[in-house]
Amino acid sequence: MDQLVMKSRGKINRGLKILGKRPDGYHNLDSIMIPISLQDTITLTKRDRGLVYESNLIELDWTSDNFCKKALDLLxxxxxxxxxxxxxxxKRIPLGAGLAGGTANGASILKGLNQLYDLKLDLKDLQAWALDLGADFPFCLYDRPARVQGIGEKIQPLEGKEEAILLVNPGYQLSTPEVYAWYDQDMDRGIQDQAINDLEGPVLRRHPQLVQVRESLEATGAYEVSMSGSGPTFYAVYENQGQRDQAKEKLEGTFEKVLACSTVL
Known part of the structure; x- marks a missing residue:
């Protein structure tokens, strides 16, 4: 086999609780993570010599911030x-959106090279190696509904069902380390929230325009609305695709990116 095409799926967090900050600076988490049908495509082709990288996003260069490069360097x-x-x-998944798009790309590189070159590496080994690259890596390598705990290394498989999802992204990125720093600052000031995602409050306080995103999704009749990961993307869950598609039609033109997808089992 000389070529392999990989589907690199994003995820949403159906709740994200922070259980405390560790001495090493990381945070212990408890989150339900679900793959979604919104996905990037990565094509890996063997060459006789050298490395060639191309992307439809000009700004996504082959630099130390690129998760594909991080994964390749690690392997x-x-x-x-x-x-x-x-x-x-x-790329189809927005950058810096709380949907693990970059991490999913890196995970696809690891899984893809393992398959393309018949490396016979165990999934658990890849997950352990990649944990240093980011807390979402073990889940993105697993790529199925799961409860994720610790710093991302504890994965408990979950049963799930396909659900209609609408994503609203404001068109800008947020830095995950910065969002966690905001959370720590708010906790030090005694500020706590009741949201199902503990990072949502700190983000909304610093980007109050995102309140409109949440309220607009809630007004469409979704039965669950929350921020995914470290944001700024919000997701809404609907009873069926028809309700979701009506909501998409209503919100398009109001926000930068309104994307219909579904959860994937």
Missing amino acids: EEKLGRTFSLEIQLE
Whole structure:
């Protein structure tokens, strides 16, 4: 096999609770993570020599911030070898959106190279190696509904069902470390929230325009509305696709990105 096409799926957090800050600076989490049908496509092709990287997003360069590069560098370091290949990345998941798009891309690189080169690496080994790259990596490698705890390393499989989802993204990115720092600042001041995502309150206090996103989704009749991950994307869950599609039609033009998708089992 000389080429492999990978589907790189985003995720939403159906609740995110922070259980405390660890001495190493990370936070212990408890979250339900669900893959969604919104996905990027990564095509890996073997080459005789060198590395070629292409993306439909010009701003997503081959730099140290690119999760594809992080994943490739990690695998080459762990295995003590260099891979000659072409990586083509077609992005559909918004950047810095709380949907783990970049992490999912990195996870696809790890799984894809394992398959393309028949490396015979165990999933648990890949998850352990990749944890240092980000807390969402073990889940994105697993890529099924799960309860995720600790700093992302504890994964408990869950049963799920396909549900109609609408995503609203304001068109800008948020830095995950910065959002967690906001949470710590608010906790130090004694500010606590009742949202199902503990990061939602700190984000809304610093980006109050996102309150309109939440309220607009709630007004469409969704039975669950929350921010995903570290934001700024909000998701809404509907009884059926018809309700979701009506909500999408209503909100398009009001917000930068309104994306229909579904949860994936």
